[in-house]
Amino acid sequence: MNVDAVFAGGGVKAFAFVGAVEAAEERKLSFTRIAGTSAGAIIAALLMAGYTSKELYRLLDQLDVVKMKDERMSFLPLPVAKWINLYFRLGLYKGDQLEAWLQDVLAAKGIRRFADLPSGSLRVIVSDITQGRMVVLPDDLPKYKYDPGAFSVAKAIRMSCSIPYFFEPVKLNDRSTKKKTFYMVDGGLLSNFPMWLFKDGSQGGWRRPVIGFQLAPRLDERPPAVINNAVDMYKALFETVTSAHDVRYISEKHAKNVVFIPVEDIKSTDFSLTNEEKRHMIELGREKTTAFLSTWTP
Template sequence: MKIDLIFEGGGVLGLSFIGAYKSLFNQGFDIERCGGTSAGSIIASLIMAGYLPDELETIIMNTDFNKFTKKTKTGKLPLLGRWISLFTNNGLYDSRYLEEWLNDLLKVKGIESFGDVYRNGNTKLKIIASDVTKRKMLVLPDDLVDYGINPKTFSIAKAVRMSCNIPLYFTPVKLEYEKGSSLIVDGGLLSSYPIWLFDEDSKWPTIGLKIRDVMSNSYNGKDGFYSYIKDLIDTTTNRDETNFIKNEDLVRTIIIDYNEKIDTKDFTLSNTQIKELYTNGFNCTENYLNHETFLKDLKINWSKIVREQLSRKN
């Protein structure tokens, strides 16, 4: 069965999406297009590059995620370095390592720019980012034309880095174009779960993968400046959108559970924790797919989307 697949953001919790991908793969789903935000955009890009579930499992089990939190030059200064970096670089950590790491993985499959994943004039990969300069959501690569940039020549790894740039945590990416420049940050700031990405051109059902929402520090009675900053950042990477998801979107959404002892920004994960996230993603997806009404509801939902699509054209 052909499907489009959408991934929510979620920081390191997004590793569970690889287990979910394994379940979908085992059950014979043919993934035609992928979209995602933040951590979800990483998995989406690797799938569209041609990576199989077992290959991705090997990659995450052999990746030192601690390297993703590389300090800026000012951040390395003693005592007040982190605060100086925050005020001078608009972030605590430099996200360039993520771009380099992903670019190397994509090159292995012969993929670098969005043009490499175009089919019949359309991209098979869409990524959400946020332009804080223009105060608008970006659907990459489509919206690059508004900046006078050719979507087909734009680096996928750079687009993913833009989508993953958690505000205040990572330094924003500066997107330069003929008429100026914009600061680009995490897509989760404006749309953490873009389940709608392919609905305007729906050729088959869409399945969305979403991390179960976590309660904030303040909700759990933890006050103070640090807890406030942490909640502010977590709102970008793993905010509660469930109440705002339409019923017809819930029937095509697989919600993945996780161990709340694992924080969305814990880049010091052990292999045991990585395996736990992977296994949770696999098991939760299996439970949904094995439910007797899931596929039936999915097809009914898609039929409704197609009818709405045709009515708009008429």
């Protein structure tokens, strides 16, 4: 069966998507179009490039996630250097290693630019914090005077994965004037789970069935935020800002098309994952997706 798919952001928790894809393959599901945010965009791009679940497993199993934390060279003491990078570079880590890895693994399948993919098959969510708006790549690139087909897929994914303050923002220069610079960061700020993206506005429905893969519990199983201090309040505010738009859309009538994979006790930025933790997430993704597909009716 041909379906469209949406993969949510979630940092290193995205290992669970490998198991989810394996379960989908076992049910003979074929992804025609895929959208993703942040780590979900990585999975989306790799799938559209032609990677199978087995290949994804090997690829991510061999990935040294610690190397993704690429600090700038400095002769200053580490704590001082980190604060300087955070203040002046706007991020602790560059993000170059992530983009370089993406370029290599995509090029291995012959994918470098969006033109190398079927038209409209991959869409990536990015946050333009200079203009305060959500950006869908490659669709919105003409607004910045870029040719969508010629734009680097790896660059787009890196933008979507640029967690604020963790990775440096990606600077996109306006090609018409050369005078404007737009700061692009993690798409999860504005839509971490863009299930709405494939809705056909003219018909009010879907071109084909859409399945979403979410790295969180079902909406009715999520505990309320506990707010006892300013830090708790900040976390609650951030969670509200990043999820309110998507939660409202899902809760209306689309939750029945979402695979909820509750990856708990692992932080999105925990780059020191053990092999056991990776395997646990992969198995959890497979288990939840298998259970979902056993009762799902498009």
